[in-house]
Amino acid sequence: xxxxxxxxxxxxxxxxxxxxxxxxxxxxxxxxxxxxxxxxxxxxxxxxxxxxxxxxxxxxxxxxxxxxxxxxxxxxxxxxxxxxxxxxxxxxxxxxxxxxxxxxxxxxxxxxxxxxxxxxxxxxxxxxxxxxxxxxxxxxxxxxxxxxxxxxxxxxxxxxxxxxxxxxxxxxxxxxxxxxxxxxxxxxxxxxxxxxxxxxxxxxxxxxxxxxxxxxxxxxxxxxxxxxxxxxxxxxxxxxxxxxxxxxxxxxxxxxxxxxxxxxxxxxxxxxxxxxxxxxxxxxxxxxxxxxxxxxxxxxxxxxxxxxxxxxx
Amino acid sequence: xxxxxxxxxxxxxxxxxxxxxxxxxxxxxxxxxxxxxxxxxxxxxxxxxxxxxxxxxxxxxxxxxxxxxxxxxxxxxxxxxxxxxxxxxxxxxxxxxxxxxxxxxxxxxxxxxxxxxxxxxxxxxxxxxxxxxxxxxxxxxxxxxxxxxxxxxxxxxxxxxxxxxxxxxxxxxxxxxxxxxxxxxxxxxxxxxxxxxxxxxxxxxxxxxxxxxxxxxxxxxxxxxxxxxxxxxxxxxxxxxxxxxxxxxxxxxxxxxxxxxxxxxxxxxxxxxxxxxxxxxxx
Numbered sequence: 001x002x003x004x005x006x007x008x009x010x011x012x013x014x015x016x017x018x019x020x021x022x023x024x025x026x027x028x029x030x031x032x033x034x035x036x037x038x039x040x041x042x043x044x045x046x047x048x049x050x051x052x053x054x055x056x057x058x059x060x061x062x063x064x065x066x067x068x069x070x071x072x073x074x075x076x077x078x079x080x081x082x083x084x085x086x087x088x089x090x091x092x093x094x095x096x097x098x099x100x101x102x103x104x105x106x107x108x109x110x111x112x113x114x115x116x117x118x119x120x121x122x123x124x125x126x127x128x129x130x131x132x133x134x135x136x137x138x139x140x141x142x143x144x145x146x147x148x149x150x151x152x153x154x155x156x157x158x159x160x161x162x163x164x165x166x167x168x169x170x171x172x173x174x175x176x177x178x179x180x181x182x183x184x185x186x187x188x189x190x191x192x193x194x195x196x197x198x199x200x201x202x203x204x205x206x207x208x209x210x211x212x213x214x215x216x217x218x219x220x221x222x223x224x225x226x227x228x229x230x231x232x233x234x235x236x237x238x239x240x241x242x243x244x245x246x247x248x249x250x251x252x253x254x255x256x257x258x259x260x261x262x263x264x265x266x267x268x269x270x271x272x273x274x275x276x277x278x279x280x281x282x283x284x285x286x287x288x289x290x291x292x293x294x295x296x297x298x299x300x301x302x303x304x305x306x307x308x309x310x311x312x313x
Numbered sequence: 314x315x316x317x318x319x320x321x322x323x324x325x326x327x328x329x330x331x332x333x334x335x336x337x338x339x340x341x342x343x344x345x346x347x348x349x350x351x352x353x354x355x356x357x358x359x360x361x362x363x364x365x366x367x368x369x370x371x372x373x374x375x376x377x378x379x380x381x382x383x384x385x386x387x388x389x390x391x392x393x394x395x396x397x398x399x400x401x402x403x404x405x406x407x408x409x410x411x412x413x414x415x416x417x418x419x420x421x422x423x424x425x426x427x428x429x430x431x432x433x434x435x436x437x438x439x440x441x442x443x444x445x446x447x448x449x450x451x452x453x454x455x456x457x458x459x460x461x462x463x464x465x466x467x468x469x470x471x472x473x474x475x476x477x478x479x480x481x482x483x484x485x486x487x488x489x490x491x492x493x494x495x496x497x498x499x500x501x502x503x504x505x506x507x508x509x510x511x512x513x514x515x516x517x518x519x520x521x522x523x524x525x526x527x528x529x530x531x532x533x534x535x536x537x538x539x540x541x542x543x544x545x546x547x548x549x550x551x552x553x554x555x556x557x558x559x560x561x562x563x564x565x566x567x568x569x570x571x572x573x574x575x576x577x578x579x580x581x582x583x584x585x586x587x588x589x590x591x592x593x594x595x596x
């Protein structure tokens with residue numbers, strides 16, 4: 001973001017009235033801050049204070065609706081966290097989910113973006129269809145897919161076993177440990193790939209067509225054009241979408257919770273944290289997990305931003 | 314000759330790919346629709362019918378007759394509507410300041426807002442939970458209206474700011490020359506021009522509030538106060554008689570909940586795409 005250039009309102013003032021300029025500037029600043037007050041108040045109430053409070057709670061034994069007084073316990077929660085196998089498992093589940101979904105969403109997203117970016121009849125209808133999965137609430141798409149995964153009456157088993165004969169027996173997609181992660185990833189991929197495709201499409205549409213024309217004149221084939229022109233020019237759009245998707249995937253909650261409830265083997269970091277905070281009312285330890293999640297997500301952000309910077313220089 | 318065959322082959326392959334993509338995007342939604350009009354006698358028999366022999370509206374009647382489900386629709390409308398209006402009103406002021414004024418501290422505020430659009434909700438769940446109980450808001454709709462601002466407001470401010478920035482300067486300069494105050498410029502000149510942006514961001518804020526689940530699950534306890542996502546989720550826990558969940562009714566419910574969203578999305582599709590990409594790409 002360019003911080004200053006965009007908003008400089010030039011005010012024509014004769015040089016003989018410096019005090020008038022000063023008051024105008026001053027009143028501008030005052031008006032601006034005045035306009036910001038409600039937003040800053042809300043942000044402070046629902047984000048900044050709670051964030052500071054979370055860090056404070058993580059050093060205490062705070063419990064909700066407890067007669068026991070809250071007191072400072074130092075690093076006790078953090079020491080426990082380091083040896084908490086359930087949390088370690090939840091990190092592993094979340095990271096696996098993140099890598100699977102982000103990679104596939106980008107592979108599929110670029111294919112869809114390229115297809116929709118070319119000229120054909122019904123392009124508008126296609127763009128509209130892309131918004132359908134995006135518009136459906138995650139909880140609902142999870143339920144829809146859960147029904148399709150049903151062990152006996154699910155459409156996947158019907159297609160794969162009875163119609164296409166790819167499998168010779170029905171699979172309990174959601175309850176089997178080896179299929180449950182791919183199953184939940186497929187829901188997220190279905191819902192989010194169109195979003196990724198739309199972001200990439202916006203990037204594609206900025207690339208001027210004469211670049212391709214020049215390349216064609218020079219004898220470059222389609223594959224060469226894709227890797228030499230499209231990918232490099234699309235890079236900024238890809239990186240921004242990548243950050244958004246990764247952060248979203250790391251805090252995943254809805255789709256796992258709807259499909260598996262809080263089953264231990266498929267807990268994400270967010271589910272494990274929510275269980276501690278709400279179900280066990282353990283605000284102290286839950287806040288410690290919150291801080292850890294915040295740090296883990298922060299590490300990813302810093303890594304991406306550093307990668308971006310390295311690339312620019 | 315050879316060339317035209319090759320061209321035709323390419324065209325066929327292209328449309329085949331297009332068909333596969335379209336099928337992939339639409340099929341789950343179609344299947345939910347099919348299941349919502351398939352009577353139980355056909356739903357729970359194999360092999361499956363891909364279109365019911367005896368379509369029925371029974372499940373829709375059940376859903377519309379379900380007092381609690383309809384109540385949760387109303388609750389979600391109240392919550393998402395309030396959140397959207399609050400975000401738009403106070404967000405418009407803030408983005409006017411951030412988009413049109415040059416003042417000290419503008420950049421830090423903008424960065425805080427941007428950082429907050431990526432804020433993980435789970436990180437403050439515990440504190441918000443204690444906040445909600447301390448103010449006796451646990452199990453009330455206001456608990457959701459207040460906490461949802463955490464994700465709708467920064468997003469609204471960010472997108473509207475980029476919107477205000479793109480407006481030509483001459484407009485307000487002319488108004489200032491005529492002696493208008495910043496507030497008059499805002500109300501009379503910029504806000505009417507920002508109307509399309511307000512519609513887009515409002516719609517996006519409404520959808521994200523309508524779809525929220527984590528806070529609703531944590532702050533709401535009794536069935537009367539459930540939002541729609543919670544109501545759809547709780548189908549998981551109430552089996553009606555048999556050993557299978559009430560899938561037909563659940564799918565009818567999902568249709569009723571998502572159809573308005575899909576219709577709105579299709580009407581405003583251009584603007585939504587612009588809003589989504591403005592929120593992301595211009596970062």
